[in-house]
Amino acid sequence: MYKGWKITVVIPCLNEEQGIQKVLAKIPEFVDETVVVDNNSTDRTGEVASRMGAKVIRERILGYGRAYKTGLLHAQGDIIVTLDGDHSYPVDAISYLVENLLRSKARFLSASRFPIRYRGVMSFKHRIGNHVLSAVMSLLFMRRVRDSQSGMWIFFKDALQHMKLESNAMPFSEEIKIEAILNKNIGFEEIPIIYSNRAGEMKLQPWKDGFKNLSYLFKKRFLR
Ligand SMILES: Nc1nc2c(ncn2[C@@H]2O[C@H](COP(=O)(O)OP(=O)(O)OP(=O)(O)O)[C@@H](O)[C@H]2O)c(=O)[nH]1
Ligand SMILES: [Mg+2]
Numbered sequence: 001m002y003k004g005w006k007i008t009v010v011i012p013c014l015n016e017e018q019g020i021q022k023v024l025a026k027i028p029e030f031v032d033e034t035v036v037v038d039n040n041s042t043d044r045t046g047e048v049a050s051r052m053g054a055k056v057i058r059e060r061i062l063g064y065g066r067a068y069k070t071g072l073l074h075a076q077g078d079i080i081v082t083l084d085g086d087h088s089y090p091v092d093a094i095s096y097l098v099e100n101l102l103r104s105k106a107r108f109l110s111a112s113r114f115p116i117r118y119r120g121v122m123s124f125k126h127r128i129g130n131h132v133l134s135a136v137m138s139l140l141f142m143r144r145v146r147d148s149q150s151g152m153w154i155f156f157k158d159a160l161q162h163m164k165l166e167s168n169a170m171p172f173s174e175e176i177k178i179e180a181i182l183n184k185n186i187g188f189e190e191i192p193i194i195y196s197n198r199a200g201e202m203k204l205q206p207w208k209d210g211f212k213n214l215s216y217l218f219k220k221r222f223l224r
Helices: 017-025 045-051 064-074 091-103 124-141 157-162 172-182 206-222
Strands: 007-013 033-038 055-058 079-082 108-112 153-156 188-192
Touching: 007 017, 007 064, 007 091, 017 033, 017 045, 033 045, 033 064, 045 055, 055 064, 064 172, 079 091, 091 108, 091 153, 108 172, 124 172, 124 206, 153 157, 153 172, 172 188, 172 206
Parallel strands: 007 033, 007 079, 033 055, 108 188
Antiparallel strands: 079 153, 108 153
């Protein structure tokens, strides 16, 4: 509990046995529930997570969005915090995010990795890709978004009632932000955080996922 609010952390994981251990070791005491969605990992992700006290949900169908949709169904908190299982997002920033959410008019905050503090944590290619995707999202939805691809968000669970979340893949990260931006009942803000190098192997396929995420923005804008 944090000031009377029940807090759930949701973490999608595809073969993150190294990262998840580091993430779970840092989850603050006030977090009531940590849901790890094991996306059919072939390593010891699920075992490590459950040994460390997380509620492990297995989702056999692969996909970042699919993993989130399953995890969110199990989340019981009033406030939900998300992050990757690769220890790239700052677990120790959770109280800072909760405080900001409680003080904000918006019911959905996205943690922005930009402006980037330590350049070495993101390759030049990924930085450019992220900036292009964020610029396109900002133009299409008439709202300045610095980090359209951030995977760390905090929101009141009831915001989910107003969202139509359909993507099973990487564009889920864009979709949830767009749904928050478009819905007057929710409201969207970004808040800067410090990003780090991921632990374990990269799962993202930069070109393929980059183009899919780009085309998703146009589909969401013009074919909704
Ligand atoms: N790519 C991918 N990630 C998944 C999937 N299911 C769960 N995940 C998890 O979703 C999170 C985001 O994926 P990452 O591979 O870290 O993607 P990213 O953060 O854009 O890329 P990195 O910069 O390499 O960390 C990680 O915790 C993954 O383990 C899936 O089907 N595909
Ligand atoms: Mg990651």
